Amino acid sequence: MANALKSITLRRLAIAAVLVVGAGYALAFFAAPEDADQGFIQKIFYLHVPLATVALCGWIVAAIHAIRHLRTGDPKHDARSYVSIHISVIFGLAVLLTGAIWAKGSWGVWWEWKEPTLVSFLIVFLLYATYYPLRYAIEDRDRQARYASVFAITAGAFVPLNFLAVRLAQPLIHPRTFSSTGGLPDSMLWPFLVCLVGMGLLWATLVWFELDSKAASANLKRIRRALEATA
Amino acid sequence: MIPVLAIENSDRYVGGAYLVFLLLLLIYVAIMAAKLARIQRELGSLAELSERRGGRGSGHDVGQIHDREQAIETVRGATHREEAAR
Numbered sequence: 001m002a003n004a005l006k007s008i009t010l011r012r013l014a015i016a017a018v019l020v021v022g023a024g025y026a027l028a029f030f031a032a033p034e035d036a037d038q039g040f041i042q043k044i045f046y047l048h049v050p051l052a053t054v055a056l057c058g059w060i061v062a063a064i065h066a067i068r069h070l071r072t073g074d075p076k077h078d079a080r081s082y083v084s085i086h087i088s089v090i091f092g093l094a095v096l097l098t099g100a101i102w103a104k105g106s107w108g109v110w111w112e113w114k115e116p117t118l119v120s121f122l123i124v125f126l127l128y129a130t131y132y133p134l135r136y137a138i139e140d141r142d143r144q145a146r147y148a149s150v151f152a153i154t155a156g157a158f159v160p161l162n163f164l165a166v167r168l169a170q171p172l173i174h175p176r177t178f179s180s181t182g183g184l185p186d187s188m189l190w191p192f193l194v195c196l197v198g199m200g201l202l203w204a205t206l207v208w209f210e211l212d213s214k215a216a217s218a219n220l221k222r223i224r225r226a227l228e229a230t231a
Numbered sequence: 232m233i234p235v236l237a238i239e240n241s242d243r244y245v246g247g248a249y250l251v252f253l254l255l256l257l258i259y260v261a262i263m264a265a266k267l268a269r270i271q272r273e274l275g276s277l278a279e280l281s282e283r284r285g286g287r288g289s290g291h292d293v294g295q296i297h298d299r300e301q302a303i304e305t306v307r308g309a310t311h312r313e314e315a316a317r
Binding site for chain 1: 240241242243244245247248249251252255259263266267270273274277280281284
């Protein structure tokens with residue numbers, strides 16, 4: 001398992017993400033049947049729901065890295081936590097935008113304040129949007145990393161609680177993808193799962209790409225400092 | 232008041248949703264491309280700086296720089312400790 005993980009490179013991950021995302025949306029558009037109630041507009045769900053699921057999982061991953069950072073003090077865990085939050089916020093923005101478009105097409109309005117699923121996701125998204133000003137308001141790098149980790153853990157704990165609260169709440173009109181009273185049929189479930197895996201791979205690729213970019217910038221700064229010190 | 236279902240022009244909305252996601256991805260890629268260009272510029276200026284000092288910018292030189300940097304950090308750490316002790 002460890003050897004298999006070591007053999008994964010950014011290039012391979014990116015290729016896998018492109019292939020799985022491509023296959024997922026090909027299945028969603030050409031193999032999955034049209035929804036009897038919603039018709040063609042239901043195809044948005046193959047984008048919107050995987051994005052939301054991956055964004056929420058990404059915030060939990062960020063909390064796990066933040067715990068590891070507080071336990072070890074290793075800055076690489078802080079960097080991973082920061083980048084996980086960053087990519088999940090981008091995915092979260094896409095969730096809100098695609099959800100609004102679906103709502104407009106399906107319900108006739110861009111937003112419905114009485115729907116707990118929408119409002120709770122907006123609250124979580126806005127919570128993570130405050131991560132950036134909090135982080136960059138602190139100049140000392142060690143304190144910045146520690147406070148950001150505490151924030152990531154607190155907000156990360158809020159994500160599953162929020163998810164549970166929404167599941168327990170009486171749903172108004174937002175559909176449930178998985179429910180005990182019958183979710184997606186198999187012909188829609190498999191394309192959806194492929195899209196979900198593809199979106200997860202895309203998230204991991206973007207996180208890795210940004211971490212590599214940050215590492216390259218940091219190494220350049222170190223080299224510049226060393227060159228200037230020996231001048 | 233919950234709005235009634237109003238499914239119409241669904242092609243337009245589906246296209247719009249996928250385009251929005253694609254656009255967000257493109258914006259992200261453009262920002263990362265700008266960062267990469269900045270890293271390349273920085274690398275170029277460091278290579279020039281290194282060449283001006285007689286080095287050729289090889290991997291061996293980078294190794295030497297790393298060793299020098301570690302030595303400098305050690306000296307700095309010792310100085311800080313001395314100052315703190317005072």
